[in-house]
Amino acid sequence: MHYRTLFVFLAIALLPGCKTTSLSPSSKSTAVSSNNQGIKMYFGLSKPNGGVISQQQWFKFETGPLAQAFEGFALVDAAGYYKGSKEGSKIVTLYHATAKDMVTAKALARQYCRMFDQDSVLVVQLGVEQIQFVGKE
Template sequence: MMVRTLSVFLVLVFLSGCSVSSYTQSEQQLVESSRHQGLQMYFGLSKPTGGVITNAQWHEFETKHLAKTFTGFNLVTGAGYYKGKKEGSKIVTLYEVTPKDITAAKSLASKYCEMFNQDSVLIVQLGVEKIMFVSKEPS
């Protein structure tokens, strides 16, 4: 399945994200910190036996399982290739992950494989140098 063979390039492409909040300059200094853990999960949308996971099926998984597992995450729709065939995918990125989040991600990946007859879900742990929330300049 594609999730096993995604290149480092795709990981780097989907690493970037943006979050906007209403923190003041002094609050921003409290939020800005370094040396964090991140996590990315790559969910393939092709079924090994043929066919694809539909938008409705993904939406049900997203709302009933993914959104209830993690407080916040970024979701990107992507595409990749596995064994010469194009495959759709969903890439979930989380920052500020804890060991509990990593355990939850593994459990969620197993659930996805079971629900949709997938071979695997790729989970990438990321060392993140710095995280900061940037807001509009005070008036």
Template sequence: MNCRTLFFIYSAIIALSGCVATHTEPAPNSPIISSNHQGIKMYFGLSKPTGEVISPQQWLEFETNHLAQAFEGFALVDATGYYKGSKEGSKVVTLYNATAKDLAVAQALAREYCRLFDQDSVLLVQVGVEKIQFVGKE
């Protein structure tokens, strides 16, 4: 068999094996692909019911003392949202490879944020993810 035939057979096996959930350790220097296909998105509004806003310093303290302590890694994006017809600044926190424990922690963080900053709620979204892949320099 030539290399092209082996590649075709190998590709077919990989494509068909997607029907079976298995986990194998990646080869050295290969991308790390997660078998945990859950994610969490948290939407934190920065406006208070009194008309005040949560200051950048207040957010940074929450981020440093709560979020960064709770999760191993997450993405943080500044956003603009609307709540009850009013435009407001917000922060979107995205966490992949989320476990049931991460979800419970996210719910506790949302309650704490509401308590600290007099918020009605924090939007918490559980998302299914097809594949999570970390690609390195190799």
């Protein structure tokens, strides 16, 4: 009977694509996830025909469609190059991403391109070795 229980446990734990969580030995409040997918999105702030996307325009996009699209994400101001020219950009990163999040990211990229006459938004699917929130304990 114990072998059957062990077999069922192993079968469930090893199923591909399953989300598993374990606790580290030093802290029971720190979860380690094996859903090791992430997404990075690179939003350029220069317009192809000149001009830039204003801070107010970006803020409206950030607090509207972007914030409503994902449960949580990190946002970084950056500079990048596109077609030989330097431009301001925003990098959005989210971890513990699902297939649905990738579909949402692509739809959001298309919306941004339409709103601000952009050629493209770079969307990168990441494989991450480990995702862990580390608390004060």
